[in-house]
Amino acid sequence: MSDTPDSAVRTYIDTHREEFLGDLTEWLRVPSVSAQPEHAADLRRSADWLAAKLGATGFPVTEVWETAGAPAVFAEWPSGDASAPTVLVYGHHDVQPAAREDGWHTEPFEPTLSEDGRRLYARGAADDKGQVFFHTLGLRAHLAATGRTAPAVNLKLLVEGEEESGSPHFRELVEERAARLAADVVIVSDTGMWSEATPTVCTGMRGVADCEIDLYGPDQDIHSGSFGGAVPNPATVAARLVAALHDEDERVTVPGFYDGITELTPAERELIAELPFDEAEWLRTAKSHGTLGEAGYSTLERVWARPTAELNGIGGGYQGPGGKTIIPRHAHLKISFRLVSGQDPHVIEAAVKDWVAERIPAGIRHEIVFGAPTRPCLTPLDHPALQSVTRSMARAFGTKVRYTREGGSGPAADLQDVLDVPVLFLGVSVPSDGWHSPNEKAEVELLLKGAEAAAHLWDDLSAHWTV
């Protein structure tokens, strides 16, 4: 084996593989389920365990941060080089609920290696403990391979404890601790790749703004024989609002909805088209039986790069068995808008409110309320830090790295907003890992590749990015 930096990193990781898996297994045994109040003590145990392990890894600063909910873990290791960029790594130590009887072949909180040693089955193996924990191995490999006693970047870690519960206290925590969290870039390790054979880097997530609309008609349900055909029906008005939200090209009709959005460049569209996309397979994952979306865009483009208006729930009138000939007094809509870079949730909110108000006929009263939005995030392909992530992944995987995006929305956007920095993604999970499902697993080799990529990343960022 030569002693190039790449082989030195690989050697360190290979040598410490068992130690890494042993530690990760210990952590995975802690059932840190944030959605279940009876696991509150496990969340604390999980946070304490991680803080101690980060201390043992060498972080001179490790802290458990309290929130109104589950605790988060913060760690910091300055580079010693005043000109080095500061990187904040984000992950989470809470996990989804899991019970053997849900269809697990092994105990979800008793991590189990497959017979060939390639897969580690446990709740949290991929989402997200495995992907947080590879950073400890990566960082040690980085130090060992470069001979440094401190990382090449100023490294900070924030590992929250409520991501699987919607991060209800995360933004508040980030706002309170903004000074401690200040960084030049955020690296989120809570996403995946296209596949084992096609390593990818995620470049952005959609945002989301959601609203509830109540529509009130008659003061009570009234007889559709005596009055039907002559007074407005709030459930019909609700349905008409939903139907009017899209035109025949499945484009959202709210005026200004697409104003200023970051359109896909021809180069980006080409990169997406190059991905080995199998629509039948994608439909199986989506548990759906057909595609439908904005004209002029592919399925991946629609999900990753186009904003949407989606009806999440509708209700009005009689929903029990049989018929009931009424005009209902009330109807209700829940609609969420996925947003892409260039859309401001507050502008969208105002536009939707105006659009709805214009469509309410006389005799119907309406109320519309928006929840707290999540902004979209997107890093341009030519951003130097994104280039560093891409190069580091390519070195780890020894192959071309492609780009994806994430259609969902996440707390990463809060870090982007509050800290006002770009958000990048370093994740090595694959679709078969089964996030949120029974028999969640991580591919051991991929976790080690993640560590390898992270080891390269600190070096690459400090060498190629001047902040």
Add this chain to the structure above:
Amino acid sequence: MSDTPDSAVRTYIDTHREEFLGDLTEWLRVPSVSAQPEHAADLRRSADWLAAKLGATGFPVTEVWETAGAPAVFAEWPSGDASAPTVLVYGHHDVQPAAREDGWHTEPFEPTLSEDGRRLYARGAADDKGQVFFHTLGLRAHLAATGRTAPAVNLKLLVEGEEESGSPHFRELVEERAARLAADVVIVSDTGMWSEATPTVCTGMRGVADCEIDLYGPDQDIHSGSFGGAVPNPATVAARLVAALHDEDERVTVPGFYDGITELTPAERELIAELPFDEAEWLRTAKSHGTLGEAGYSTLERVWARPTAELNGIGGGYQGPGGKTIIPRHAHLKISFRLVSGQDPHVIEAAVKDWVAERIPAGIRHEIVFGAPTRPCLTPLDHPALQSVTRSMARAFGTKVRYTREGGSGPAADLQDVLDVPVLFLGVSVPSDGWHSPNEKAEVELLLKGAEAAAHLWDDLSAHWTV
């Protein structure tokens, strides 16, 4: 007082007013609530009471007819004249539920006269015992005034016991007993008039065909971030169906929906326009805050004479508190179509099924099921039997009688269908009588006018109508 037939009828009725009210009060004390199983014995008591009273009135045939639910009462009194028309009077002896604590000022089953003696408060006073029972007085007055020993028409009465529960066994009963019920015309005494000052005759009711539509998308609720914008949403499809049901003129868009319907004649529209309609008052009755309906028609025309498509219920996706960013797996619609003369429910059903099927995008599966329809009924203004009803009402009220229709649908249509005869309406209730509400009452003078009209009707029908 002269001894014209009219004054003779009036004299008889005035003379027997107390006896009539006493008997009716006795009947109203029986809480024959068909919707409440604990009142099953009361329904039988009510039927037995009525059968006995009809026997005492002189009907040579009185029978209590069993159904799978509450019993009906049948009575028959042949004219003796082979050429006389046969008339079947329809009413019901069951009542809506009522309890003092619902807001009644008196006990609902302890009939109470107002201090001035003009109003009789009790559940069923107007709907429908009072309007069934005025026929006994009318018939006796008819015999007394004409000196006959049998009515001038072959008179049959059918008083069902489940009208307030949707008449679930009525059609079956009519089909089984069709030979016994055979008649030339049906007189329904279960409707009202415009007002005390504006006596009216109802000339028809709308029919109804109702359906339930289920729409299935993904195999389970799926994540609107991961998949939103790229797969069809069954709740959105449901809403689009509802929105597409009407055009911008609020006309139903299902092809053929209006084909062959009996349009209002200019004369009928003029008669409707002459009614003292107060839209603000009507909206108060409708508990609604605006009107909306088919362009080119007035509110009364829309409710009485135009077919509709009405959304009775819609549900899909998440309807609990807060938001949930899903694409739902399923949505459900309940839609009812009010039908007017000339529309065949089975043709409408087929047209709607085709129309829905054409609007289901790939990836959505749908099911549509129609319930048993109720046909519309309408008697032309120049029908000789309708003319008899109008003249009889005019003689009773001493004023011009106008025409209304009924927007709702009722079991009368089953009589029309099965017996294949026109259905006419003789009712004297007024909107303030409060059907189905607390403090239901009947205006005593109007019940007596009903008896008076019925007394004239048998005479007039036999004199002016050759069947």
